[in-house]
Amino acid sequence: MVSKCLIKANSYYDSVTLMIITKEVEAVTGVENAVVVMGTEHNKELLDNVGLLNDETSSATPNDLVIAVKLVDDGVFEDIVKKVEELLNKRKTDGDEDYCPRTIEGSIKNMPDSNLVIISIPGEYAGVEAKKALMNDKNVLLFSDNVSIEQEKELKELAVKRGLLMMGPDCGTACINNIPLAFANVVKKGNIGIVGASGTGTQEIMVQIDRFLGGVSQVIGTGGRDLKAEIGGLMMIQAIEALSVDEATEVIVLVSKPPAYEVAEKVLQALKKCGKKAVVDFIGGDEELIKKYGFIPATTLEDAAYKAVKLCNNSVEKVNKLECPEFDKPIEEIETLAKSEALKLSNKQKYLRGLFSGGTLCDETLKLFSKNVGDIYSNIPLSPEFKLTNKEKGNNNCAIDLGDDEYTVGRPHPMIDSYGRQQMILKQAEDEEVAILILDIVLGYGSNEDPAGSLVEQIKQAKKVFKARGQYLCVVAGICGTKGDPQVYDEQLSKLNEAGVIAMPSNAQAVRFAIRVLKEVL
Amino acid sequence: MSKVNELFNQDLKVINMGLKSFADELKEQGVSVIHTDWRPPAGGNTKMINLLNKLKSKTK
Amino acid sequence: MNITKNDIVKIGYKARELVLEESNNLIIHSVFQNAFNLICSNDFIVGILNETNVCTTQSLVFKNSVFNNIYDSKLKIGNEFKLFPLNEIKQIEVLDLTVPCLINPNKISRINDNVDKCLRILKKQCNSSIMACYLYGIKTIYTDMLYSKLGVYELNNKSSSLVDIYNRLQNIIGLGVGLTPSGDDFIYGFLTSLFFKYEYDNKDNKEIIKLTENLVKRARTQTTILSYNMLRSCINGEFNESIRKLALEMILSTNTENSLDKVLTIGSTSGADMVAGLLYGFKLLW
Numbered sequence: 112m113v114s115k116c117l118i119k120a121n122s123y124y125d126s127v128t129l130m131i132i133t134k135e136v137e138a139v140t141g142v143e144n145a146v147v148v149m150g151t152e153h154n155k156e157l158l159d160n161v162g163l164l165n166d167e168t169s170s171a172t173p174n175d176l177v178i179a180v181k182l183v184d185d186g187v188f189e190d191i192v193k194k195v196e197e198l199l200n201k202r203k204t205d206g207d208e209d210y211c212p213r214t215i216e217g218s219i220k221n222m223p224d225s226n227l228v229i230i231s232i233p234g235e236y237a238g239v240e241a242k243k244a245l246m247n248d249k250n251v252l253l254f255s256d257n258v259s260i261e262q263e264k265e266l267k268e269l270a271v272k273r274g275l276l277m278m279g280p281d282c283g284t285a286c287i288n289n290i291p292l293a294f295a296n297v298v299k300k301g302n303i304g305i306v307g308a309s310g311t312g313t314q315e316i317m318v319q320i321d322r323f324l325g326g327v328s329q330v331i332g333t334g335g336r337d338l339k340a341e342i343g344g345l346m347m348i349q350a351i352e353a354l355s356v357d358e359a360t361e362v363i364v365l366v367s368k369p370p371a372y373e374v375a376e377k378v379l380q381a382l383k384k385c386g387k388k389a390v391v392d393f394i395g396g397d398e399e400l401i402k403k404y405g406f407i408p409a410t411t412l413e414d415a416a417y418k419a420v421k422l423c424n425n426s427v428e429k430v431n432k433l434e435c436p437e438f439d440k441p442i443e444e445i446e447t448l449a450k451s452e453a454l455k456l457s458n459k460q461k462y463l464r465g466l467f468s469g470g471t472l473c474d475e476t477l478k479l480f481s482k483n484v485g486d487i488y489s490n491i492p493l494s495p496e497f498k499l500t501n502k503e504k505g506n507n508n509c510a511i512d513l514g515d516d517e518y519t520v521g522r523p524h525p526m527i528d529s530y531g532r533q534q535m536i537l538k539q540a541e542d543e544e545v546a547i548l549i550l551d552i553v554l555g556y557g558s559n560e561d562p563a564g565s566l567v568e569q570i571k572q573a574k575k576v577f578k579a580r581g582q583y584l585c586v587v588a589g590i591c592g593t594k595g596d597p598q599v600y601d602e603q604l605s606k607l608n609e610a611g612v613i614a615m616p617s618n619a620q621a622v623r624f625a626i627r628v629l630k631e632v633l
Numbered sequence: 634m635s636k637v638n639e640l641f642n643q644d645l646k647v648i649n650m651g652l653k654s655f656a657d658e659l660k661e662q663g664v665s666v667i668h669t670d671w672r673p674p675a676g677g678n679t680k681m682i683n684l685l686n687k688l689k690s691k692t693k
Numbered sequence: 694m695n696i697t698k699n700d701i702v703k704i705g706y707k708a709r710e711l712v713l714e715e716s717n718n719l720i721i722h723s724v725f726q727n728a729f730n731l732i733c734s735n736d737f738i739v740g741i742l743n744e745t746n747v748c749t750t751q752s753l754v755f756k757n758s759v760f761n762n763i764y765d766s767k768l769k770i771g772n773e774f775k776l777f778p779l780n781e782i783k784q785i786e787v788l789d790l791t792v793p794c795l796i797n798p799n800k801i802s803r804i805n806d807n808v809d810k811c812l813r814i815l816k817k818q819c820n821s822s823i824m825a826c827y828l829y830g831i832k833t834i835y836t837d838m839l840y841s842k843l844g845v846y847e848l849n850n851k852s853s854s855l856v857d858i859y860n861r862l863q864n865i866i867g868l869g870v871g872l873t874p875s876g877d878d879f880i881y882g883f884l885t886s887l888f889f890k891y892e893y894d895n896k897d898n899k900e901i902i903k904l905t906e907n908l909v910k911r912a913r914t915q916t917t918i919l920s921y922n923m924l925r926s927c928i929n930g931e932f933n934e935s936i937r938k939l940a941l942e943m944i945l946s947t948n949t950e951n952s953l954d955k956v957l958t959i960g961s962t963s964g965a966d967m968v969a970g971l972l973y974g975f976k977l978l979w
Contacts, residue, residue, distance in 0.1 A: 123723035123730075123919070126871050126961035130821075133870075146834070149874060149917050151867025153838070161834055173867060173917050211670035214758075217765030218648040218669045225667070226640050231651030232671050240650060240671075250640055254651070274635035290645050290664055293655060329641060353637035556658045597661075672727075672761075 112143060113185040116168045117192055118150070119176040124199065132178065132198055139194065141187035142180055150175040215243050229292060230279075231255055237280065238262040245269050245277065253279030253334065254293050260341050263334070267345040276353075277346055279334040283310035283557075286317065286330035294526060294557035297595030301326020303419050304360035306350040308333045308367035311469025312394065312412055314555060314591055316366055319416030319617055321593045325423060328359040338370035338378065348381040355385035362422045363389040364415055368474070369396030379404040388427055390419045394471065395478045407431060411619035412475060438620055448613070449624060453631030455583035460546035463487075463629055465510030466535050468525035469591070472551045472618045473512040479622045480508065484629060490515050504538045510549070511535070526558050529565035536566065540573035540584070546632065547585045547625045548573070551618060552603060554592025563588075563603040567610040574611055585628055586612045589621030694766070694774070698781045700759040703934075705750035706787040707926065708739050712753065712776055713783065719774045723919070729764075730919065731774050738922040747959055749933040750790050750926045790931040792892040793941060807943040808975045811953055815968055818957065822965035823875040828973065835869060842868075851977060858977070859904045866908070866924075867916035871963055877912070877920040878966035879973070881927060881936075886974025888930040889940045898930060935959065936967055943975065 124132075129147055136145040146163055148154040150171025158164040163179040171177050178195060182188060212218045219225065228244035230237050234257025241258075244251045245266065253266075258280035270277030278285055284307065285292040289300050296314055298321040305320075305327060307313030317330055331353075333346040347365065354360045363382065370378070370393065382389050383404050391401045391408055392415040398408040407422065407430055409415030417435035425433075438445045463480070467473035473491060480487045488497045488509035500506050502517070511518075513525040513532055525532050532550070539545050548570075552562045559565055570586055577584040588607055594600045607614040615621040647666040649656035656668040712719070715733040722732035728742040740752035743760035755763065768774075776782065818825045826833045828846055842864035862880050869875025884905060891898040905928050912924045926932075932940075939952040957964040 123725075123872055123917075125725040126963065127726075129871065130961050148870050149867070149872065151874060151916050153865065153868035153876065153915070154874070157835060157838055157868065160838065173915065211668045212765045213670050213672060213761045214765055215648065215650060215669060215671075216762070218650070218667050220765070222646060222648060222665070222667045225646045225648045226643055227645055228648045228650065229655055231649075231655060236671075237651075244648075248636065249648070250637065254655075274637060276637050276640070288641060288643075288645055290659070290662060292659075349637070353635060353641070356635075356638055357641055359641070556662075557654070 112162075113182045113188075114163045114165060114179065115182060115185060115188045116163070116165065116177055116179040117195060118167060118171050118178075119199070120172075121174050122176045123174075124176065128198070129176075132195055135194060135198060136178065136180060136191055139187060139191055141183040142191070143183060144181040146177075146179045148177055148179075149173055150177045215240055215247075219247055219249075225249060227252065227287065227292075229254065231293075234258045234280065238266065241266050241277070241279075242269065245273060245275055248273065248275065250276040251278065252285055252292055252332070253277070253282055255279070256281040260336060260339070263336060264342055264345075267337075267342060267349075271345055271349055276331065276349065278332045281336065282332035282334040284313045284317075284330065285332040286327060288329070289327070291556045294553075294555060295330065296321070296555035296591075296593050297597075298330075298593055299324075299326035299595070300328070302328055302359060302361040302423060303364060304328045304354040304357065304362070305330045305364045305366065306333060306347050306354070307331070307365075308335055308337045308347065309394070309471040310335075311551075311553065311591065312366045312392070312471035312475075314469070314553065315412040315472060315475075315618055316364055316392070316416045316419075318555075318591050318593050319413045320364075320420055321595070322616060323417055323420040325416070325420035328357060329354065333367075335368075338367050338374050340371045340374060344370070344374045344378045344381075347378050351378070351381045351385050355387060361387060362419050363387050364392070364419045365389065366392045366394070366412070366415060368471075369393045372397075372400075375400055379406065382406060388422045390415050390422065394474060411435070411479065411617075412471070413617040413619040437623060439616055445624065445627065449627040450631055452583075452585045452613070452628045456546050456585065456628075456632055457580075457582040459543050460582055461629075461632060462542075462545050463508045463510075463547045463549060463625055464505050464539050464542075464545055465549040466532050466539075467510060467512050467551050468514050468532065469551050469553055469618075470512045470514055472553075472589070472591070473510050475618055476510045476549065476622045479619065480510070480626065483626050484508070484633075490517065504542065505535075526553055526562075529559060529562070532566060533569040536569040536573050540576040543580065543582065545584065547587060547628055549621055549625050550586070550588045550612075551621075552588050552590045552592070552607070552614075554590065554596040554598045554600065554603065556597060558598070561598060561603075561606075563590075563598075563606040567606055567612075570610045570612060585625075586610075587621045587625045587628075588612050588614050589618035590614055590616060591618065694763055694776050695778075696755075696759065696776060696781060698784050700756055701753060701782075701785055702744060702756055703748040703752075703754040703788045704782075704785050705748060705752050705790060705926075706931070707737075707750045708753045709782065709785065709787055711737055711739050711751070713779055716775065716777070716779055717773075719776070721768050721770050721772050721774050724768050724770065727760075729768055732918075736913075736918055736921070738919060747933050747935045747955070748788055748790075749923070750931045751922060788934065790934060790937055792888050792930050792932075792937070795889070795893045795941075795944060803947060804944055804975060804979055807947065807949050808972055808979075811943065811949060811968065812972055814950075814953060815965065815972065818962075818965040818968075822962045822969060823869050824879040824966040824969035827879075828969050835875075838868065839865065846973070853977070855901065855904060859908055863908055863911055866912050867920070869966070871960060872917055873920040873923055873960065873963050874916060875962065875966045877916055877924060878960075878963045879970035880908070881923060881932070882967035882970025882972075883974040884927045884970075885932045885936050885940050885967075886971050886978060888927075888932070889944065890974075890978050892930075893944065902928060902930070933959075935964075936971065939968070940971060943971075 133147040231254040237255035331350040401408040414435040650669040659666040719731040722730040865876030
């Protein structure tokens, strides 16, 4: 046992910091005992009593901070010193380079030429700060939700008046000047401008455009409620108008859940006025209306991307006749693979279970499944009679949006933290009737550092359980990512393959493949 | 030219307020960003905790 | 820093006196997340706080928005800090933190119930508060020292003389964790109870003022400068607004939950240690 100490002379750190230091130091392997106190006479007496007093600690004065540790071996001490310095510097507030102002006014003063404010504070306070940003002529990305719809209207009207972007509330994805913001992917630069009222919907379109060798000029999020009657598409229209005069943008893509008819008309009229070619994906909404205005509807998010890329070099008439290929791989290969998966399933197995981190990807799955197979349950069902009856484990065919509020109380969102999905995967292993598991693996900034890696243990475990029963669990995953994303795409792919997961390059392909397997057994 | 189009022709200079990970990731990409260490007014921590629970910062 | 009287929510009498008399001699001493300290002659500390904090005789509480603006102006330790115009500060009314007038012998039975209620709630703080552990006989690395210096809690004799009590308290100055070590917070809470008792009994408090002065003199070299200031502010029998309210409610009413909660939020363990001292005082003296 070695006793060592670190003394910070004349140092005043608040009690929370001191507690954190004590806990962190005690948690280091090889630390037997740690005492973090000011160097008063009585504290030195205490240190002596517990065998932590040495010449150095003796010399401390009451206004010095003493961090005394008893170590198994003194090799650990350097790590401790480093850790402590890290923690102390993080909480320094006397004006060094990483100085953070406490108010938006302070930040604006420090960066007067700022042009974008990203806000992710609690909703009840966020609206006020967003307004301050707009009044200071800054564009806003409002990530926070729980902002009232009345406030949203006020903010967007103000933004329109001042000619600014008011992306949100509840806007999770944007990519301005090819810089991914909040939850977004690294996509090649190009001439397609996207305006999205849906987070993962926008992400999927972005990455598919990149995969089809196209690129984006701007990706503007509007927040989930923009196309509701009360807001009337204010920000989507604002974004369309901006893209209409943006020289870099030649093709526009709109994506949103089906809007109210009047709002759809308003938006399409603005798009018409803009004069550029466009693909409109109202995810299962009214296609006729879109065609009426001379734009191209999309059947899936991948399809929207495909058609947008084609539009760059082709006429509307030509693209209208095109269809996004069902699969990347040759159809024979797919059929063989689907058949071989289906063969491994046992008689009892008949259900598909989707576990999603992206709400729109879950929604797309529901739509594809119900169109091609039949009834499917969900916590975000297509119609009320298919509301999930077993929230903890799922029932029948179902696809669950695990990012929905009820699954994220007291837990981080599944795009960041995989705990919820890990547990759900294991629960599916208990059900003999489950045949196929379908997952979305979302890469990009904001997401988990290793989405695939964080799920493979549980996938392997689940497969083991099925095997022990003489059954087989087919696992399909759609990767929403690009080669430019911080999580290395190829590594993510190989992790999935290694775990026996059939990885597809898009959500639509993953769903289609899963449906093919299911159809073989039905 | 609206300010939005001006934005399209400028370098992004971002003020971040809330989740620090957003600022950290922008810094990683070489974007000019200042992080605002916003605090809720007296008390009121529970809402922040709820938001943080929904969206935990990445640990690096 | 240019301010108006409307920017200040509360001010203690000593803070006001220091800001006015030492206006050119206030140096930034330490900076924390919701507060910072100024130091002037004779080692006096003035705390500049935002509204989440508890006001003491030596602190000044700003409105949150004003505090944030001050904070954003990059406080550097060692720099001067000016508050002006002084005329505005002169107009601000001082927060009364003296022990209020209390003579009502009939209420004493309620005190015991309240003390026991608070003790039960304090027990939950035993995972972090050294002095709460002391009261509950829960062993910590400090227990042996506390037993030898303060005496085993259960065995504390009610008839101990005041001098004896003060001597024992002096033995724990500077002992424990925090910028205001646990022992000092305990003493602070105890003194609150003591001064309230003298007021309640309508006794002349000259004796305890003298004893407190002596204790504080020892504290000057035996503890941190911040804690010394905290103890020094007790000499005239004035205490922070939260513990003052708690002590008052414990004597006069049954509803002490909110006040107790407020004190427990002070620092991370300071509040709990103060409450431990307060309850120790009630048990011993009342």
